[in-house]
Amino acid sequence: MKKCWWSSATKRSFPPTPPPRTGLPVCFSTFSAIIFRGLPSKALTGSCRHSVWRKSASDPTARQDTKDRGIFMSDERYEDSQLYKIRHSAAHVMAEAMLERFPDAKIAIGPPIEDGFYYDFDLPTAINDEDIKWVEKRMKKILAQSHRFTLREVTPAEAREIFQDQPYKLELIDDLVNGRQDDNGSPIAAPAENLTIYTQSKFTDLCRGPHVESTKEINPKAVSISLRRPAGAYWRGDEKRQQLTRIYGTAWETPEELRDYRARLAEAIKRDHRVLGEKLDLFVIDAMVGKGLPLWLPNGAVLRDTLERWLRDIQIERGYLPVVTPHLGNIELYKTSGHYPYYADSQYSPIDVDGDEFMLRPMNCPHHCRIYSSQPRSYRDLPLRYAEFGTVYRYEQSGELRGLTRVRGFTVDDAHLFVRPDQLLGEFMAVVKLIQHVFGSLGMSDFRARIGTRDADSDKYVGDNALWEEATVAIVDACEELGLDYHIEEGEAAFYGPKLDFIVRDVLKREWQLGTVQVDYNLPERFDLEYVDSDNERKRPVMIHRAPFGSLERFIGILIEHFAGAFPPWLAPIQAVIIPIRESHNDYAVEIEDLLKARGMRVKADLQDRNMRSKIKQHRQMNIPWLLIVGDRDIENRTVSLRLRSDEDLGALPLAEFVGAARERIDSYSGEIRL
RNA sequence: GCCACCAUAGCUCAAUUGGCAGAGCACCUGUUUUGUAAACAGGUUGUUCUGGGUUCGAGUCCCAGUGGUGGCUCCA
Numbered sequence: 001m002k003k004c005w006w007s008s009a010t011k012r013s014f015p016p017t018p019p020p021r022t023g024l025p026v027c028f029s030t031f032s033a034i035i036f037r038g039l040p041s042k043a044l045t046g047s048c049r050h051s052v053w054r055k056s057a058s059d060p061t062a063r064q065d066t067k068d069r070g071i072f073m074s075d076e077r078y079e080d081s082q083l084y085k086i087r088h089s090a091a092h093v094m095a096e097a098m099l100e101r102f103p104d105a106k107i108a109i110g111p112p113i114e115d116g117f118y119y120d121f122d123l124p125t126a127i128n129d130e131d132i133k134w135v136e137k138r139m140k141k142i143l144a145q146s147h148r149f150t151l152r153e154v155t156p157a158e159a160r161e162i163f164q165d166q167p168y169k170l171e172l173i174d175d176l177v178n179g180r181q182d183d184n185g186s187p188i189a190a191p192a193e194n195l196t197i198y199t200q201s202k203f204t205d206l207c208r209g210p211h212v213e214s215t216k217e218i219n220p221k222a223v224s225i226s227l228r229r230p231a232g233a234y235w236r237g238d239e240k241r242q243q244l245t246r247i248y249g250t251a252w253e254t255p256e257e258l259r260d261y262r263a264r265l266a267e268a269i270k271r272d273h274r275v276l277g278e279k280l281d282l283f284v285i286d287a288m289v290g291k292g293l294p295l296w297l298p299n300g301a302v303l304r305d306t307l308e309r310w311l312r313d314i315q316i317e318r319g320y321l322p323v324v325t326p327h328l329g330n331i332e333l334y335k336t337s338g339h340y341p342y343y344a345d346s347q348y349s350p351i352d353v354d355g356d357e358f359m360l361r362p363m364n365c366p367h368h369c370r371i372y373s374s375q376p377r378s379y380r381d382l383p384l385r386y387a388e389f390g391t392v393y394r395y396e397q398s399g400e401l402r403g404l405t406r407v408r409g410f411t412v413d414d415a416h417l418f419v420r421p422d423q424l425l426g427e428f429m430a431v432v433k434l435i436q437h438v439f440g441s442l443g444m445s446d447f448r449a450r451i452g453t454r455d456a457d458s459d460k461y462v463g464d465n466a467l468w469e470e471a472t473v474a475i476v477d478a479c480e481e482l483g484l485d486y487h488i489e490e491g492e493a494a495f496y497g498p499k500l501d502f503i504v505r506d507v508l509k510r511e512w513q514l515g516t517v518q519v520d521y522n523l524p525e526r527f528d529l530e531y532v533d534s535d536n537e538r539k540r541p542v543m544i545h546r547a548p549f550g551s552l553e554r555f556i557g558i559l560i561e562h563f564a565g566a567f568p569p570w571l572a573p574i575q576a577v578i579i580p581i582r583e584s585h586n587d588y589a590v591e592i593e594d595l596l597k598a599r600g601m602r603v604k605a606d607l608q609d610r611n612m613r614s615k616i617k618q619h620r621q622m623n624i625p626w627l628l629i630v631g632d633r634d635i636e637n638r639t640v641s642l643r644l645r646s647d648e649d650l651g652a653l654p655l656a657e658f659v660g661a662a663r664e665r666i667d668s669y670s671g672e673i674r675l
Numbered sequence: 676g677c678c679a680c681c682a683u684a685g686c687u688c689a690a691u692u693g694g695c696a697g698a699g700c701a702c703c704u705g706u707u708u709u710g711u712a713a714a715c716a717g718g719u720u721g722u723u724c725u726g727g728g729u730u731c732g733a734g735u736c737c738c739a740g741u742g743g744u745g746g747c748u749c750c751a
Contacts (some may be wrong), residue, residue: 610714
């Protein structure tokens with residue numbers, strides 16, 4: 001059974017309970033395995049067969065560690081693999097070489113991650129490329145020698161002695177000895193009695209292992225730290241604490257694997273949506289307009305518009321009603337909704353309008369709530385499903401902006417469903433099915449579904465506990481009912497309710513949240529939404545917020561990478577180009593162009609004064625699905641000579657046959673370009 | 676926002692220790708009329724990101740700003 005690439009591996013590879021604390025192995029790089037033990041939530045007991053992933057506020061380092069951690073296709077756990085040991089050991093060797101280069105450096109932690117490893121250092125001076133080169137060379141030299149990795153169990157006192165000059169290690173030792181606690185002082189890991197250290201060559205690290213037996217097991221030619229530049233990282237992921245220098249490396253079992261990895265990286269960069277966005281004339285981000293504010297070029301706008309129309313039609317079929325609302329709203333709207341105090345940091349400053357304060361809207365729900373309120377509602381009216389491609393504006397930190405996947409102004413394919421409590425489960429399931437349909441139609445099967453629940457210890461949520469529990473149960477039930485492969489993460493809820501998110505990874509394996517469904521009892525309360533029930537009582541509807549794409553910008557960014565710029569014909573900005581062989585064939589080319597346009601296709605005849613071969617090359621590079629080459633023979637026989645994006649030359653085809661077949665491909669939303 | 680690095684023609688990049696700013700592609704003009712990934716010739720293209728500084732002289736060195744990249748933090 002093929003699972004999506006990380007739905008099962010990442011989270012569920014963690015032991016359901018803390019590993020037995022024999023006082024033995026405790027490795028800082030695998031801290032998270034302890035921190036992230038499954039913790040069944042009360043609300044879910046009995047209904048959930050899936051693991052609960054607890055996010056620990058008290059140890060963000062562990063959280064990051066986990067995020068980076070191995071994502072593995074095979075049945076073997078990454079932690080048990082030889083590759084894991086190699087990378088873990090390579091991290092130690094890198095630290096050894098770094099300490100030779102920077103004897104005063106303080107070492108933090110150095111775990112294996114997906115595709116490699118890193119180690120964090122507190123350095124006396126900034127590191128430069130020369131240092132990296134030196135360290136890499138030195139590392140390889142150490143690896144070429146034969147050093148054993150020896151394990152030793154030590155008492156906390158011995159450990160403190162050994163690491164007396166290493167403040168980060170001392171902090172870790174204290175935490176281990178005292179046992180880990182969360183922010184409220186609840187224990188989340190038992191105290192350790194003894195610690196383990198590993199030594200190779202002249203380097204000793206506080207570590208649980210596992211490691212290779214000897215550096216002989218690591219091929220120096222399969223190790224590289226030159227690939228990734230050094231990066232800043234906060235100690236334990238806390239931005240208020242010391243910022244460390246993180247050095248990434250990669251290590252494989254063989255040089256061939258390293259070469260393949262580098263080739264994969266190079267390929268990934270080629271399909272990066274920012275690279276393809278420029279090459280295919282889809283969008284630009286212009287400094288004068290502002291960072292994080294993409295401009296859609298005609299090709300990109302066609303793609304976007306096509307997606308919008310597609311989804312709009314699907315939604316209309318399913319009983320959604322279109323609404324249109326403005327991009328600004330009176331600040332009272334957000335004070336009423338509760339967004340204003342909670343999200344002040346990500347909103348833009350209010351705009352003064354004749355003495356009233358207005359805001360660029362950071363979300364669409366308040367507007368839709370007011371539409372609901374605009375007239376009395378009967379139980380017979382529900383469910384009401386208001387849909388809008390609503391543009392919102394959010395302040396994002398400058399360092400976090402990235403292409404189309406993280407922007408400051410974006411359009412949510414939003415809808416808000418106002419439902420009776422008895423309709424909640426059915427409507428929620430219908431929404432999940434809609435999202436599955438959207439993802440499935442585009443061939444996007446590599447996602448993970450995450451149920452974000454409230455962090456019981458946090459006060460950043462509004463609403464009644466019982467309602468939260470009800471909403472959470474509804475979401476879990478719906479996922480169970482649909483057989484969705486989900487996992488639960490505490491602390492990932494919206495402030496007003498729990499949610500189900502669909503998360504995908506981009507070409508460089510970064511995670512992005514796309515589709516989302518959220519159950520909300522709170523906004524109806526805050527906006528005092530009501531309907532008159534069959535018993536003539538006024539009752540409160542439940543709201544479902546949902547967006548299958550999440551945002552058009554981010555979704556298209558991911559979609560560009562998903563298709564590597566070769567969109568299925570129904571999405572391709574230009575579906576066919578007609579290439580006349582000689583000038584004398586131009587009239588026929590234009591005739592075909594007109595014919596195809598009349599059949600609703602996006603085509604153009606390329607009448608440029610240049611030879612056919614160069615035109616073929618140009619349009620192939622633009623990933624045009626169909627190239628129609630026409631010459632004397634085609635005019636004579638009323639045919640087109642079809643050349644596919646895939647490089648196949650299908651030869652002459654009667655014009656009418658092409659039109660019918662192409663239309664059929666487009667209308668069926670097929671990814672197939674062969675006719 | 677933080678750490679590091681980067682910024683030369685529309686694009687990809689070059690320019691020796693500080694010494695006249697270049698190439699390919701694109702674009703324009705002309706020639707060419709081609710049967711499946713680049714015809715030929717000529718030509719245009721620059722506030723070397725911006726502002727200061729050092730120097731006889733700055734694309735190159737220094738400072739500040741802006742923008743970008745990688746990472747961290749954040750992410751309704």
